[in-house]
Amino acid sequence: MSNLTKEEAISKINDVLNKKNTFVLRLGNKEYVFQKDYIDTEYKVKEIVDEAYAIGRNKDVITNIRTKTDLNLGDEIILNYKYNYNERKLKGYLNCLYEDIYKSPINSTVRIKDGDIVISKEEYGYELDKEKMESIIISKVKKINCQDEVIPIMYLKPNNLYSELSxxxxxxxxxxxxxxxxxxxxxxxxxxxxxxxxxxxxxxxxxxxxxxxxxxxxxxxxxxxxxxxxxxxxxxxxxxxxxxxxxxxxxxxxxxxxxxxxxxxxxxxxxxxxxxxxxxxxxxxxxxxxxxxxxxxxxxxxxxxxxxxxxxxxxxxxxxKDIEIYTEITKEIPNESVIKNSEDLELGTSMVKQEGRKGYKVKTYRIYKTSPDAITEYISESYYPPEDKITLYGIRELSK
Incomplete structure (x- = not known):
């Protein structure tokens, strides 16, 4: 930049930055053109030019002469430039990219068709690795790198796999x-x-x-x-x-x-x-x-x-397994016969209001017959309470 004015140097650097303002993010057949303006990227060009022009001028005469001589002989001085970007906009861009490329995993499924068991194969999904993608973008902004980049993803495993369901x-x-x-x-x-x-x-x-x-x-x-x-x-x-x-x-x-x-x-x-x-x-x-x-x-x-x-x-x-279900009525409970008077019925008449029923206690067993010696497993006991038989007898006298 020794042959350029500060204004010319700033203009030249900005031209380079403008040409390297974009890069492509790729995922399979998808392409996303990222512009550094999306996140309000700003390089402090004037500061770096001022710092460059100060080299060989900002110290005592002898030191400045030595610095210029060394530079003329091929030495280099690396200047660290400053840059800014909008973190909120970067997070927003990552969220949009995440939603656009997200692919849900597809489970392996079971269905019965015409009596046959049909198992479908699963498909893995994927999602954006936001942390890696953020690091890549920041690195490319810092290094003014405009080369294409592969989007980092994390694969999502389906809950149901063909290897299990099959x-x-x-x-x-x-x-x-x-x-x-x-x-x-x-x-x-x-x-x-x-x-x-x-x-x-x-x-x-x-x-x-x-x-x-x-x-x-x-x-x-x-x-x-x-x-x-x-x-x-x-x-x-x-x-x-x-x-x-x-x-x-x-x-x-x-x-x-x-x-x-x-x-x-x-x-x-x-x-x-x-x-x-x-x-x-x-x-x-x-x-x-x-x-x-x-x-x-x-x-x-x-x-x-x-x-x-x-x-x-x-x-x-x-x-x-070869299984047999066995039930045993362990107790039969007789029901009571109850007689009630009713003024709704004429004297000398009767009717059964409730038939009633017996009660039962029943044990249920599961027998595994495939074993050399059949194994019997107790499952439960059921109780069905009895219900009284109710007979109504009329007590209403006939009208004279």
Whole structure:
């Protein structure tokens, strides 16, 4: 710059900076042209020119002469220039770049098609490595570097991998129950509950909760009034029929060898399933829960046909077992016969107001028949309380 005035030197440096104002960031086929003006980059050109012109002039005469002589002989003096940029705008640019290049990972999935198990492969996602990208941009601004740069990314691993899900290769257990399709409201509720608990993937040690799946599906608003059992009495309530779905899934879980964590029977034996094998549910406090006790994932698949609901649980053929479910009525409890007077009936007449029913205690067992010696596992005890038979006798005298 010895042959240039300060103004000429400033102008020349600014020309160079303008030519190196941009660089390209690349990711695959994508290109992003970064302009240093995006972050209000400012180089202190006048300060560096003033500092350069002061060399050989800012000290005593002898020192200045020596400095100029050394420079003429080829020595160099490295000057540190100053620069500024807007940190807030750099953060904003990184956020925009992050959103633009972000790719969500795609999970491997399981589906059942025409009775076959179909597993899709996963795809890894990626996101901008903001910390590295920030360092790269600051370095390129500092070094006035305009060479292309590869955008640094971090790969995102999907939650479900084909290598794991492909181990699902057989049916572990299956169960079906039948219902009356002419009861349209109850049939509607069965279909909704079956859909809400369908296509459920359970990884090792994960827990299936019937109520959580119902709640997460937001189907409650579509439930209709249908027969329900409340405190040992037949009544009507929204969602009647859900328990048939939970009972069907429960039995599929039993046959699949899954660990039963929580099951509660109805207060009245259910007509669609034998005693000791029903699983009632009530949103908020009665739930069906079981866990995947295997080292490989399992998949719950429900189907509803015209008059039956089927639940099938798929898993690894290494976990398939020959299982039998056995129930034992350990106690039959007789009901009482109660007689009541009624002024609604004429003297000498009677009627049965409540038929009543016997009560039962039932134990449920799971028998593993694949072992050399069959292993019997106790599952639960169900209690169905008896209901009194009530007969009304008339006490109203006949009018004369």
């Amino acid at each position: 181990k699902i290769d057989t049916m572990l257990g299956r169960f079906e129950t039948h219902f009356n399709p002419k009861n349209e409201n109850r049939s509607n509720n069965i279909r909704l509950a079956s859909k809400a608990t369908n296509n459920i993937l359970l990884k090792p040690n994960e827990v299936f909760s019937f109520n959580e799946n119902i709640q997460n599906s937001h189907i409650q608003q579509y439930f209709k009034e249908a027969p329900v059992i409340i405190n040992g009495k037949q009544d009507k309530g929204k969602g009647g029929g859900m328990c048939q779905v939970s009972s069907t899934i429960y039995n599929a879980a039993l046959y699949s060898g899954l660990k039963i964590l929580n099951v509660t029977n109805h207060s009245i034996p259910s007509p669609y399933i034998e005693k000791g094998r029903d699983a009632t549910v009530c949103n908020g406090y009665i739930d069906l829960k079981f866990s995947n006790s295997y080292n490989t994932p399992v998949f719950i698949y429900n189907q509803v046909y015209e008059n039956k609901v089927i639940s099938t649980i798929y898993g690894s053929s290494n976990d398939k």
